[in-house]
Amino acid sequence: MYTRVNDLVSIRLIAMAWRYLSKSMFGSSGGESEEEDLQAAAIIASMGRKRCWGGSVFGHKIYKRDRAAAERLLMLKYFDEESIFDDDQFRRRYRMRKPLFLRIVDELTTANSFFKQRRNAAGAKGFSPIHKCTAAMRVLMYGQAADAVDDVLMMGESTVLKCVKVFVKTVISVYQEEYLRPPRQHEIEEMMTSNAARGFPGKTGSIDCMHWEWANCPSGWHGVYKGHKGKPTMILEAIASEDLRIWHAFFGLPGSHNDINVLHRSPVFDDLANGNAPEVEFTVNGNIYSMGYYLADGIYPNWATLVKSISAPVSKKHNVYARRQESCRKDVERTFGVLRAKWKILHSPARLWNPRDLNSIVRACVILHKIIVDERGKDVAQLHNSEWPGAANPPINQNRNVPAIAQLIDAYSVIKSKETSASLRNDLVEHIWELYGTSSGPFARMHGH
Template identity: 50%
Template structure:
C-alpha cells in the first residue's frame, strides 16, 4: 500500500522504492497494479463510469432549468505539474509553462460529478490535441450512448452537448461563448454560457464528488428519478459493414459545424426569450 500510494502521489519511479521501503521494482509494480484493480473493483459501479439513462435524464432536466436544454456538462483541460518528471522526458512535457505538466481533461456536471476523465498526455499538447485523442465521444460514435433528444426554438436535436471555451472546435457537441458580442441577445448568451461553464472550473478546484448536491438542486420540481428507465441503450448491430457506415455517419455528425452554428443561434434566442419572460 505504501509503495503504490507513494508512486501515485509523488510520481516517482518503481525502482525508487528499493531504497526507501526496501521493496524491489517488480514487487512495487505488482503492488501498484493490485491497488488500481482494487480501486476499480470497489468504486467503478458508482463513480468510474459513463452516465446511464437515469443520469442523462437528470442532467438534461438540470440543463433545461438553467436555460440550456440538451446540456450534459462542461468540458475543459488543466495542466497538472509533474514535479518528478525524468530529465530525459522534460522536453515533451513542457508546454506554455516552464515546468513539466501532464494534461487532465474532464467533463463535470453542476454537482461536481466528474464522469469523464482523460489523463496522461504530455503538457506540450493543447486542448485540441487532447480532444482528438480523447474517448469522450467514443460511445456516441459507436452508437452505445443513451439517447438524448430535445428541441430548441422549434428545431429538434439528437445529441447532447458540452459547454466549452473558445479553443475547442466548432462541433455539434460543443457550445462555446461568443467573443465580443455586439448586441444584447448575444451578450446575454455569452454571460449565461460563461457562468454555467464555471462548473468545470469548480471541479478542477476541488476534484471530489459531492453526492448530496444531486438531490437538493432541483428544489420543488420533484423530479422522480425512479420513473426513468435505467436500462442501457439498445444493442448495436454486429453487421461489420453496417457498423462501419453508421460509425462514419455518427462521427461526421459529431463534427458538424452547421449544427454547431444552428444550435448556438437557437440557444441565443431561447435564453433571450427566457430573459423576457422573467
C-alpha cells in the same frame, strides 16, 4: 581493514555453502553444525534471485518502529467509540464520513489480500487494513512525501509508496465499473432537466482540461511533456455536471498538447459514434435536436456536440448569452478546484517516476471524489460548511458491436457538423434572450424588472 574483514566473511559463507552442497549430493560430512547448514541452505536458495529494493541488508541500520503503539494511537484518535477527534474532524481530515471510509476499507480488504493484517517471520503483527489505507490516504489527501508519514504512522518510505500504489489500483479495480462510466438514461434526463432550468436545454455537462505538473519527468522527455505551462505536465480531460460529478475522465497525454489535440485523441464521443449512447432529444427556439452537447471554452472546435461562448459580443443579446454560457461552463472549473483541493497530491508536483502510477492516482482520485459526492447526495443536510455541496439500473446498451468504418465516418461527420453547431448556438442565443434578456422573460419577472 574493514574491506578485508568483509572479504573473509564472504569467503567463509561461500565455503559453508559449498560444504552443504557437497554433503547433500555426496553424503560426505564436513563436520559443520546444524546452524551452519541452515545458513548455507539459505545462501544457496538465494543464489540467482534478484534482491528486492531495500529490505534487510548486512551493515544497514535497522529502525525499530513501534507499529503497535502507532496502531493504538491511530485507533484512539479516530476509530474508538470515545475517540479524541469527533466525526466532524474525521470528515475534514479523511475527506469523507467515517462509515464510508470503513466501508471502503472493508471492500478493498476483501478484494486484495495485501490489506489484510499478517504476522511476519518473527511472529510480530504487521499493519492493519485501516493503518495501510490511512497511510495511502494521507499521501493522496495532503500531497505529502512518503517519508513524511513515517513519524506519525511508523511506516517506512518504501512501505508507504507500496501502500499508495496498491491502494489506487485496488480502488480502480473495485469501483471503476460503477464510477468511471458514462451517465445512464435517468441520470441524463435529470441533468437535462436541471440545465433546462438554467437556460441550456440539451446540455449534459461541461468539458475542459487540467494540467498536473510532473516534477520527476525524465529529462529526455521534457520536450514532449513541456507545453505552454513551462514545466512538464500531464493532462486530464473531464466532463462534469452542476453537482460536481465527473462523467468522463481521460488522463495521460503530454502537456505539449492543447485541448483540441486531447479532444481528437479522447474517447469522449466514441459511444455516440458507435450508437451506444442513450437517446437525447430536445427543442430550442422551436427547432428539434437529437444530440446532447457540452459547454466548452473558445479553443474547442465548432462541433454540433460543443457549444461555445461568443468571444467578442457586440449586441445585448449576445452579451447576455456569453455571460450565461460562461457562468454555466464553470461547472467543470469548480469540479477541478474541488478535486485538487480535496486531493492535494493533484495540486502538488507529482513525485513518482512511472506515468502508469500517475494515471492510476488520477483515476483513483476521480473515483473517490465521485463516491463522496454520491454519498453526500443521499444526506445533504449533514454537509460540512467548509465543503462544496454537492445503481440499481443496468448500463445502457450492453451491445458493444463496433459498426462499419463507413458508419463511423458518417457518425463523426454528424458530430463535427459546423452547420448544426452554428444553428444550435443561434437558437440558444434567442432562447436565453427570451429567458433573461427581455422584460417579459421569467427571469426578469422573478426579479421585478
